[in-house]
Amino acid sequence: MKNCRKIKNKLVDFYYKELAEEDTADVAAHIKNCPVCAIELKVISSVLEKISIIKRPKLPGSLYPLIKAGLEKRISSLAFKIWRAPFAVSFGLLIILSVFSNNQNISPVRKIEVCDELLVSIALRECCKNNVKTESLNLNILSDDVFLDENIRGL
Amino acid sequence: MIDKKDEDGLLVEGLRAGEESAFRLLVEKYQTRAFSVAFGYIKDVEGAKDVVQESFIRIYEKIKSFKGDSKFYTWYYRILVNLCMDAMRKGKRTAAFSIFMVGESRNKEYNLNIRESEKEEPEKKYAAKVLSKKIENGLDQLSVREKQVFELKHYQGFRIREVADIMEIKEGTVRTLLHRAVHKLKKFLKDGGL
Ligand SMILES: [Zn+2]
Numbered sequence: 001m002k003n004c005r006k007i008k009n010k011l012v013d014f015y016y017k018e019l020a021e022e023d024t025a026d027v028a029a030h031i032k033n034c035p036v037c038a039i040e041l042k043v044i045s046s047v048l049e050k051i052s053i054i055k056r057p058k059l060p061g062s063l064y065p066l067i068k069a070g071l072e073k074r075i076s077s078l079a080f081k082i083w084r085a086p087f088a089v090s091f092g093l094l095i096i097l098s099v100f101s102n103n104q105n106i107s108p109v110r111k112i113e114v115c116d117e118l119l120v121s122i123a124l125r126e127c128c129k130n131n132v133k134t135e136s137l138n139l140n141i142l143s144d145d146v147f148l149d150e151n152i153r154g155l
Numbered sequence: 156m157i158d159k160k161d162e163d164g165l166l167v168e169g170l171r172a173g174e175e176s177a178f179r180l181l182v183e184k185y186q187t188r189a190f191s192v193a194f195g196y197i198k199d200v201e202g203a204k205d206v207v208q209e210s211f212i213r214i215y216e217k218i219k220s221f222k223g224d225s226k227f228y229t230w231y232y233r234i235l236v237n238l239c240m241d242a243m244r245k246g247k248r249t250a251a252f253s254i255f256m257v258g259e260s261r262n263k264e265y266n267l268n269i270r271e272s273e274k275e276e277p278e279k280k281y282a283a284k285v286l287s288k289k290i291e292n293g294l295d296q297l298s299v300r301e302k303q304v305f306e307l308k309h310y311q312g313f314r315i316r317e318v319a320d321i322m323e324i325k326e327g328t329v330r331t332l333l334h335r336a337v338h339k340l341k342k343f344l345k346d347g348g349l
Contacts, residue, residue: 008334009327009330012315012330012333012334012337013315013330016308016314016315018314018315043337043338043341044337046341047337047340047341047344048309048337050286050290050344051290051309051340052309053283053286054283054286054287054290056191056194056195056310057194057200058187059186059187059190059191059204060200062182062183062186063182063186063190063204063207063208063211064179064182064183064186066204066208067182067208067211067212068179070208070209070212071212071215074212074216
């Protein structure tokens with residue numbers, strides 16, 4: 001038939017009842033007189049009806065509480081990451097600084113340990129006398145610049 | 156009265172402004188459809204729930220990038236389908252499980268549906284099981300676009316015009332893809348003697 005192609009294009013819409021009233025009437029009239037299109041409609045109906053026998057599961061309840069909990073977890077983990085960032089940066093800087101300090105030997109704490117004021121003064125006197133650097137002495141002296149300065153000045 | 160499009164627009168604006176109630180309303184409006192879509196891909200109740208949950212979290216996170224030049228559901232649907240594809244790629248799909256199979260699985264709700272409809276005639280249960288298996292295999296054989304069109308039209312009940320909008324294709328293309336899908340499914344059903 002002349003209109004078959006046009007009608008076939010409308011069969012899915014016809015099955016799903018999506019055609020306008022006028023188009024529905026046209027298709028209905030056509031398939032009454034056209035066995036080819038009638039068979040095509042039968043095929044569409046039969047396949048879709050068979051498939052409709054099986055229903056998909058329905059969502060058992062609202063997912064909102066789960067979604068909200070998941071979102072809060074995500075946000076708190078992100079906040080933790082943000083909070084951790086400066087901490088990680090500071091920690092990294094400390095490591096870099098300590099390595100750098102070690103290389104440059106600018107640590108405020110010398111590798112000398114002060115145990116006894118008298119011992120220090122003796123040690124420093126010996127150093128001055130023999131022109132020996134304090135660092136080379138085998139003494140555990142813990143001090144800072146100020147303390148050393150004061151002792152050196154006091155000699 | 157607010158139409159559907161404006162309603163989504165208002166909810167999106169609310170969500171952008173950080174209103175929790177807007178987010179809750181969007182979830183409640185679309186979660187059933189989203190679950191049906193996800194189930195079509197994942198074929199597992201818990202897996203589908205996980206994907207839907209993640210999809211709405213993404214919506215919350217990405218809402219500022221939604222430009223509003225398409226419908227909210229179109230935008231959301233793409234995010235959802237991408238997540239379904241990812242989940243399938245990651246092998247989250249339980250190979251041994253089938254959407255239409257009746258048996259021990261995590262799909263308690265689905266099994267209940269089947270049992271309710273068939274407990275009066277147990278002999279039909281076997282026939283339904285065979286048919287279900289054929290349909291499942293048939294749906295898996297459709298191309299990605301045929302399957303998407305079929306899902307949106309048949310399982311989610313969108314009008315052809317809406318399917319075209321969601322997939323950003325012409326209505327004629329939707330009809331062609333549906334037609335092709337039906338004929339492929341017919342072949343599978345026929346090959347199975349059904
Ligand atoms: Zn005809």
